[in-house]
Amino acid sequence: MGFANELRNQYAEDWNAAVNHPFVDQLLDGSLSDGRLRRYLIQDYQFCDAFTALLGQAVASAPSLPSRLVFAGVLGGFASDENTYFQDCFNELGVPEADRSAPALEPVTQDFDNLMRSALASRSYPDVLAVLLVAEWLYGDWAARAGDPASWPAAPKHSEWIRLHNNPEYNAWVAWLRDEFDAVEPASPDVRNRVSETFREAVRLERAFFDAALDPSALPA
Numbered sequence: 001m002g003f004a005n006e007l008r009n010q011y012a013e014d015w016n017a018a019v020n021h022p023f024v025d026q027l028l029d030g031s032l033s034d035g036r037l038r039r040y041l042i043q044d045y046q047f048c049d050a051f052t053a054l055l056g057q058a059v060a061s062a063p064s065l066p067s068r069l070v071f072a073g074v075l076g077g078f079a080s081d082e083n084t085y086f087q088d089c090f091n092e093l094g095v096p097e098a099d100r101s102a103p104a105l106e107p108v109t110q111d112f113d114n115l116m117r118s119a120l121a122s123r124s125y126p127d128v129l130a131v132l133l134v135a136e137w138l139y140g141d142w143a144a145r146a147g148d149p150a151s152w153p154a155a156p157k158h159s160e161w162i163r164l165h166n167n168p169e170y171n172a173w174v175a176w177l178r179d180e181f182d183a184v185e186p187a188s189p190d191v192r193n194r195v196s197e198t199f200r201e202a203v204r205l206e207r208a209f210f211d212a213a214l215d216p217s218a219l220p221a
């Protein structure tokens with residue numbers, strides 16, 4: 001088994017709780033309220049800010065041109081397709097400019113931002129990859145639950161978020177990330193433990209991010 005699968009199995013409890021989260025259930029069956037979707041997307045747009053910066057660091061930290069080109073391609077897609085989804089939803093849900101560009105960050109968003117910026121500042125390729133891999137692989141896993149597109153929810157605000165994380169190109173990117181991560185498995189136990197901790201923290205935060213999106217204390221459902 002590769003390093004990626006080893007770590008996913010090690011942190012399977014948080015991983016599976018995130019993939020099978022009630023937030024995902026509601027998204028997949030189309031019952032997610034606009035209030036909850038809005039709140040999630042406002043926080044997730046801030047996640048995307050640090051994530052885009054981290055992809056830039058991956059371009060810089062990768063060991064060779066073929067790998068840099070993969071990240072550069074994903075960066076380009078992220079800057080177009082994914083950003084369009086957010087802008088369309090923000091328009092539909094009436095999100096004002098201030099909440100798009102500089103909302104109050106929830107604690108979990110701040111924690112995720114810190115994790116991504118610390119991986120970025122480390123310039124360590126395995127640490128950068130660990131955060132990218134968890135974010136993309138875990139999203140691919142929940143989106144795979146959607147199954148046949150004929151059974152996806154009707155509203156684009158729901159189905160597009162599924163499609164962005166469930167399509168052949170996306171699946172190939174996740175598989176590539178996994179192989180790349182396996183290929184740079186650190187030989188030094190200290191570095192290996194550090195990368196494992198980065199992975200663990202990312203999985204924990206993915207679960208907490210969905211928890212926060214459903215937190216009943218913050219919004220009427």
Ligand SMILES: Cc1ncc(CO)c(N)n1
Nearest residue numbers: 044047135136139206209
């Ligand atoms: C919190 C979170 N994790 C992963 C992704 C997928 O990149 C996302 N958009 N948001």
